[in-house]
Amino acid sequence: MNWALFPLPLAAAGAAEGPIRRTFEFGRIQTNTDWILPVAAFILIGLFVRAMYRRDSVDLPRPLCWLLTFLRTAVFFALLALYLEPQWRMEQEHTINSRVLLLADTSLSMGIPDADEPGASVPASRAQQVEHLLGNTPLLDELRTTHDVEIFRFDEQLYRDARISLEKFQPEESDAAAEAPAAGNPPGTAEPDWEEFLQPIGTETRLGQALTQLIGDERNTPVSGILVFTDGGQNAGISPDAAAQLAREARIPIFPIGVGSDRLPTNVRVADLMAPERAYPGDRYTVTGLVQAQEMAGQVVSVQLLARDSDSDAEPGTGALIETRQVTLGDASEVLPVRFEITPDRVGRRTFALRIEDIPGDRNPGDNVREVEVEVVDRKTRVLLFAGGPAREYQFLRNLLYRDRSVEVDVLLQTAQQGILQESDRILDDFPITREEMYEYDCVVAFDPDWQELSSPQVELLEQWVAEQGGGLMIIAGPIHTGNTVSGWVQDQAMAPIRALYPVEFQRRFSGLDAAAYGSREPWPLEFTREGLEAEFLWLGDTETSSRQTWGEFPGVYSFTPVRGAKDGATVLARFSDPQAAAAGEQPVYFAWHFYASGRVFYAGSGEMWRLRARDEKYFEQFYTKLIRHVSRGRLLRGSTRGVLLVGQQRYLMGDTVEVQAYRLTDAQLEPFEAPRVPLQVIGPGGRVQNVALQADPSRVGSFVGQFTVLQEGDYRLELPVPESADERLTRRIMVRIPQLERENPQRNDALLERLAQGTRVDEDQTGVYYVGVEELLAPPPDKPPVTELLRDRTRTSIRPIAPTSKDWERYWLTWMMAILCGLLFTEWLLRRLVRLA
Numbered sequence: 001m002n003w004a005l006f007p008l009p010l011a012a013a014g015a016a017e018g019p020i021r022r023t024f025e026f027g028r029i030q031t032n033t034d035w036i037l038p039v040a041a042f043i044l045i046g047l048f049v050r051a052m053y054r055r056d057s058v059d060l061p062r063p064l065c066w067l068l069t070f071l072r073t074a075v076f077f078a079l080l081a082l083y084l085e086p087q088w089r090m091e092q093e094h095t096i097n098s099r100v101l102l103l104a105d106t107s108l109s110m111g112i113p114d115a116d117e118p119g120a121s122v123p124a125s126r127a128q129q130v131e132h133l134l135g136n137t138p139l140l141d142e143l144r145t146t147h148d149v150e151i152f153r154f155d156e157q158l159y160r161d162a163r164i165s166l167e168k169f170q171p172e173e174s175d176a177a178a179e180a181p182a183a184g185n186p187p188g189t190a191e192p193d194w195e196e197f198l199q200p201i202g203t204e205t206r207l208g209q210a211l212t213q214l215i216g217d218e219r220n221t222p223v224s225g226i227l228v229f230t231d232g233g234q235n236a237g238i239s240p241d242a243a244a245q246l247a248r249e250a251r252i253p254i255f256p257i258g259v260g261s262d263r264l265p266t267n268v269r270v271a272d273l274m275a276p277e278r279a280y281p282g283d284r285y286t287v288t289g290l291v292q293a294q295e296m297a298g299q300v301v302s303v304q305l306l307a308r309d310s311d312s313d314a315e316p317g318t319g320a321l322i323e324t325r326q327v328t329l330g331d332a333s334e335v336l337p338v339r340f341e342i343t344p345d346r347v348g349r350r351t352f353a354l355r356i357e358d359i360p361g362d363r364n365p366g367d368n369v370r371e372v373e374v375e376v377v378d379r380k381t382r383v384l385l386f387a388g389g390p391a392r393e394y395q396f397l398r399n400l401l402y403r404d405r406s407v408e409v410d411v412l413l414q415t416a417q418q419g420i421l422q423e424s425d426r427i428l429d430d431f432p433i434t435r436e437e438m439y440e441y442d443c444v445v446a447f448d449p450d451w452q453e454l455s456s457p458q459v460e461l462l463e464q465w466v467a468e469q470g471g472g473l474m475i476i477a478g479p480i481h482t483g484n485t486v487s488g489w490v491q492d493q494a495m496a497p498i499r500a501l502y503p504v505e506f507q508r509r510f511s512g513l514d515a516a517a518y519g520s521r522e523p524w525p526l527e528f529t530r531e532g533l534e535a536e537f538l539w540l541g542d543t544e545t546s547s548r549q550t551w552g553e554f555p556g557v558y559s560f561t562p563v564r565g566a567k568d569g570a571t572v573l574a575r576f577s578d579p580q581a582a583a584a585g586e587q588p589v590y591f592a593w594h595f596y597a598s599g600r601v602f603y604a605g606s607g608e609m610w611r612l613r614a615r616d617e618k619y620f621e622q623f624y625t626k627l628i629r630h631v632s633r634g635r636l637l638r639g640s641t642r643g644v645l646l647v648g649q650q651r652y653l654m655g656d657t658v659e660v661q662a663y664r665l666t667d668a669q670l671e672p673f674e675a676p677r678v679p680l681q682v683i684g685p686g687g688r689v690q691n692v693a694l695q696a697d698p699s700r701v702g703s704f705v706g707q708f709t710v711l712q713e714g715d716y717r718l719e720l721p722v723p724e725s726a727d728e729r730l731t732r733r734i735m736v737r738i739p740q741l742e743r744e745n746p747q748r749n750d751a752l753l754e755r756l757a758q759g760t761r762v763d764e765d766q767t768g769v770y771y772v773g774v775e776e777l778l779a780p781p782p783d784k785p786p787v788t789e790l791l792r793d794r795t796r797t798s799i800r801p802i803a804p805t806s807k808d809w810e811r812y813w814l815t816w817m818m819a820i821l822c823g824l825l826f827t828e829w830l831l832r833r834l835v836r837l838a
Contacts, residue, residue, distance in 0.1 A: 019093045020802070027085030042080050046073050060835055071828040078821050086813065092802045097168045098224045098794040100147040103214060104130055104198055105207070105230035105259075107155040108654050108738050109746050111200035111711065113364065114261045126259040130229045131194040133774045142788050144169045147224055151192075154210035155202020156236065160217065164192045199711060201655030203530075203739040205230070206237030211254070212246055219250040222794035225768070226252060227787065228756075231260040232749030240752060244759030253768040254760040255787055256753040257777050264332060264747050268293040268301060269367035271335055272737065273354045274542065277629060277650070279344050279376050280406055288542065289338045289354035289370065293329035302357040303327050305340045310349035310373055310731075316687075316715070317353050317369035335543070344376040366686065371715050373733050381632060382440050385411045385424075386431065387447035388481050393607030394447045397624055399423055404625075410441075414450055431458050438465045442635040443628050447607060448478025451489040451498045463497045466599035468664065470634025470644060473501060473599065474627060476607040477561035503570035503594035503603050504563040519559035523611075524578040526556060527587055532573035536651050537630035538591070540612070540619045554615060560588050560605035570594035571648075576605060593631075597700060598644055598663035600631040634663075642666050642722045643673075643702070645730035654713050654738050662694055662704040668724040672702030678720065680706060685714030694720075710736040766792065 029035060049072045057065040110127040133139060134151070143149050144166055151164040207230060214226065226247070234240060247254050271290040279285045291303060303326075308319030325338055338354070356368040383401055387394040390413060401409040402423040412428040413420075420427075431454050432438040438461050451459070465471040481488055489495040490506045499506060528551065532538060539547035560576040566589055575587035582588075590605040612619040634646060643665035647658055660680060665673040675696065682690040694704035710716065713736055722728040750772065757768035769784055771777040780786055 021091050023089045023091070025087060025089055027087050029084060038080060038083060042076060045076050049073050049076070056837055057835075064831070064835065068828060068831060071824050071831070075821060075824045075828070078817055078824070082817055090802050091799050094798050094800045096222055096796040096798070098147045098222050098792075099218070100143050100149050100224050100791055101214060101218060101226045102134075102149065102151040103210060103226060103228045103230075104151065104153045105155065105205060105228075105233075106153045106198055106200050107202040107205040107233065108200050109205065109231055109233045109743075110198075110259070111654070112260065112265075112746050114265070125200075126231055127198045127200045129259050129774050131198050133229075133777070134198075135191070135194045137778060139778065140166060141169075143791070146788075146793050147791065151197075152210075152214060153197065154206065155200075156204035156206055157202075158210040158213045160213075162197075164197065199655075199709075201709065201711065203653055203655060204236040205233045207232070207234045208240040208243045209237035211240060211243035212238060215243065215246050215250055215252060219252065222796050223250075223252050224791040224794050225787075226254045228254060228256045228753075229259060229774075230256065230753070231746070232256070232258060232753045233745060234749070234752060235745070240756050241759060244756050247760040247768075248762070251762045252760065253762050253766055253790070254756055255768050255771065255790070256756050257771045257774060258748045258750060258753045259774065260746070260748040262748045262750055264294040265363045266295045266361045267364050267367070268296055268299075268329060268356055268359060268362055269364070270354050270356060270370040272543075272735075273352070273370035273372045275342075275352060275372045275374050277373075277375060277633075278381070278406070279342075279374055280380070281344055281347060281376060281378060283405065284341055284343045285374070287340045287342055287352050287354075287372070287374075289340075290543070291327055291329070291336045291338055291356065292332070292334070294332045296329045296359075296361065297331045299329050299359065301327055301329060301359050303338050304355045304357065306353040306355060308351055308353075310351045316371060317355055319351070319353055322352075337542070342374075344374075347376045347378050349373060349375050367713065370735070371733070372735070380406055380408045381628065382442050383407055383409045383628060384428075384432075384441045384444045385409060385447070386444055386449050387411070387413050388449040388478070389413075389415050389447070391447055391478065391607050392610045393476060396610045396613070396620065397445065400621055400624065407628075414453060432461065433458055435461065438462070439469055441465075441471065442632040443472040443474065445474040445476070445628070447476045448481050450481045451495050452492055456494065459495070459497050463501065466501060466601065467597035470598040470600075470646075470663070472628070472631030472633070472635060473596075473601045474604075474631055475502060475601065476604050478607060479559070479561065482561050501596055501601050502567075503592045503601055504566055504589055507562065507564045520578050520580075521558075523556035523558055524576060525554065526551065526574040526590055527577040528574045529572050531571050532591060534653055534656075535573055535649065537626040537649070538573060538623070539626070540622055550615070550619065554612060554619075557590070557606055557608040557611065559608065560590055563589055563605075565589060566592050567594065595646070595648075595659075595661065597703070598634050598646060598661070600634060602627060602631050642670075642725065642728065643720075643730055645718060645720050645732050647718070647732055647734055650733070651735045651737065652710055654710060654736050656736075657707050657709050658734065659707050660692070660694060660705065660718065661697075662720055662730065663700075663702070665702045665704065665723060673723045674701060675723070678704050678723065681719045682708055683717040683719065684710075685712050685716070688712075710734075712736065713738050766790065 028038070050069050053065055053069045053072070057068065106127065110130075111125055113125045140149060146168070148168050149166040151166075153159050153162065207228070211226070211228070244254065269292055271292040273287070273289045275287040276285050287305065289303065289305075291301075293299070302324055304324045305322040306317070306319035307322050308314050322342070323340055327336055327338060330336060344350070351371055351373050353369055353371045358365060358368070362368070385394060385398055385401070394413075398409065398411055401407045402425070408425045410426040410428055411422050411424040412431060413422070416422070416427075432441075433455075444462075454462070466473055477483075482490065484490065489498065533544065533548065540550040541547040556577070560581070565586070566572045570592050571594065572589055573591035573593065576590045577587060588605065589603075591603070593600060593602040609620060609623050612623060630649075634644065644663050646661045646663060652658060662678060662680075665678065667673045677693045677695050680692040680694050682692055684690065690708060692706050692708045694706035697703040697705050716734045716736060718732040718734070720730040722730060750770075754770045757770040759768075761767035769787070769790060771780065771784065771787070776784070777787060
């Protein structure tokens with residue numbers, strides 16, 4: 001119970017958020033009835049004391065009798081005061097500002113330009129429209145006059161930690177903002193980098209999931225409402241209807257702002273252009289272009305194939321005309337292949353361009369051209385098959401490569417008897433022991449070999465071939481040698497260089513795994529990661545969609561070789577999907593790969609891709625043909641003696657990060673080039689140039705690494721000037737495309753966004769409202785009030801107890817009370833002795 005209220009100055013308790021007050025109270029008294037028992041006990045004790053002294057002091061003077069009674073009663077009064085725990089309680093007024101949450105869509109569809117928007121006064125792409133709204137209009141300032149503002153972004157996930165927080169204006173800041181509205185920043189603060197924050201990089205749009213997570217995180221705070229900037233392209237995750245129900249329960253209205261066009265843009269484009277990376281004089285190959293159109297079904301367009309030398313200075317999309325085809329366009333879901341048969345007659349690098357001639361009504365002519373580069377060489381790919389035993393995988397691949405006119409295949413079967421015949425160009429009796437022998441090969445395919453049979457110089461030679469010469473190594477694990485963790489090479493310290501080549505880490509002991517961990521009685525499909533689905537060297541078809549379908553129809557594999565996991569920097573492509581084989585909540589690694597210096601190493605958990613032949617023999621052929629080309633790229637693409645420029649793959653999705661490595665750069669004297677960094681030019685679609693600094697790799701002199709993000713669909717050319725040379729350059733090409741999910745339905749989904757707004761009715765007077773476009777948000781029609789009027793002020797004020805800054809009160813109080821008690825007891829004892837009372 002409070003006895004008194006004493007306001008204190010703010011400075012008395014240090015910095016505080018509101019008024020501070022000090023209240024005197026008894027800790028034992030929480031309600032009005034808590035007084036009854038202690039006071040009644042005190043009265044009874046007082047009556048007893050009075051009766052006792054009345055009996056004992058019959059012969060004493062009356063004043064002395066009352067004095068002794070008073071002293072004894074005072075002692076019990078002091079004990080009562082101690083029991084009641086007198087204390088000072090300090091409280092602080094705490095104000096929680098009303099909050100408005102802004103949620104911006106950063107999926108790839110937000111990067112689509114809407115050039116067909118009539119009268120658009122803001123930049124064309126959807127992300128740029130939101131950027132313009134937040135950075136160049138008074139919206140944020142108007143919101144901050146009443147609320148704190150938090151801006152989040154989402155695509156395939158909600159980025160909780162990547163947020164921009166803007167506090168509510170103080171009164172003086174509100175006046176300044178009213179006089180000069182800007183981008184929503186108080187004086188002295190840096191303006192957010194809206195372009196970087198809103199970069200469209202996500203490959204999925206999980207609107208419902210992002211809203212659900214955001215509401216769950218913020219429902220206990222005074223949220224006035226959520227503004228969502230999106231095109232409504234929900235294509236993954238839970239439904240936004242579930243998020244609307246959760247918002248309604250939390251009494252948080254949602255205000256969607258739809259950006260983009262509500263109809264498909266009229267457009268025809270070259271969706272892709274594919275050709276083999278290498279070809280041979282006289283061997284015919286196919287260049288395949290994929291043409292896709294929107295809202296132009298039935299129209300006929302001319303498709304031209306052009307060619308030029310790759311080292312020419314001609315403009316992109318130009319060259320000598322090879323052939324022209326007439327193509328009748330289909331609907332938006334139909335991708336039309338256009339194939340051209342090419343027979344090369346000379347060696348060198350050729351760039352082919354597929355160009356669609358201009359057609360009336362095409363809103364984006366910039367995507368009518370795609371290029372691909374083909375290298376015509378007069379040497380075949382040299383492959384060494386190195387096997388610990390004659391497994392089916394080895395036999396099928398040996399026969400396949402032997403029949404391939406573009407490949408020379410040598411074999412080394414460790415269990416073969418002397419003089420045995422095998423289909424190959426050469427049969428080796430021992431692993432290469434000299435550089436001349438080893439450096440002839442572009443790729444080594446190792447089928448569960450016994451690495452312990454190699455001498456130390458051979459192990460060192462293999463490591464140097466991969467690291468320094470860009471050799472490609474494919475490793476097919478098996479239970480005989482890789483699975484032997486007791487006496488096999490996995491435990492051999494001398495085999496550390498071999499283990500370093502693998503993209504996976506090995507367990508030192510598999511004592512916790514029984515035989516069932518190595519295989520199953522039924523096949524299990526491969527569980528591909530996102531990187532695996534996007535890796536074109538694993539595609540069993542011309543497109544990602546057809547490849548997913550083929551892998552989905554593949555029954556799977558029966559076994560795998562257990563490993564601890566992927567190494568740092570390695571990419572897991574697929575996992576063994578049997579849930580019984582999971583360890584620590586993670587499925588075992590089945591496919592993985594990584595860069596080892598300038599070389600590439602691919603790992604497979606077992607040799608069972610021959611089972612693809614049950615579906616169609618061509619799938620087994622495609623699998624290994626593409627894989628051998630992928631791991632051999634470091635060898636096949638060496639175009640200069642002064643270094644090599646490497647990228648992870650040739651094709652990327654928009655928003656991906658491209659890892660770039662410049663390896664073995666040399667100076668004019670052919671010594672390893674030493675510098676803190678080297679410049680890389682990235683020439684994107686439309687000729688836009690981005691400069692990227694490749695930093696020196698401290699582990700290898702002459703090597704440099706860097707990365708950049710691709711944010712536009714189309715062809716990119718990477719150029720690295722060779723140090724200390726006149727005009728020599730290392731070059732690579734990559735192709736960037738938009739994921740199919742983000743392209744299937746790019747138009748604004750008004751029905752979904754309207755339903756989301758109406759589904760968050762808080763009460764009769766407050767509900768969400770859907771604003772069609774940023775222009776309608778800034779200047780709403782008569783039937784829609786401004787959003788600032790719909791966002792109620794939900795500021796909360798609460799009283800919080802705070803600890804006192806000092807314990808002096810308790811210390812002084814107890815000291816004085818003990819002194820008073822001792823004084824009273826001593827005085828009473830002394831008087832009783834003087835008057836001779838017991």
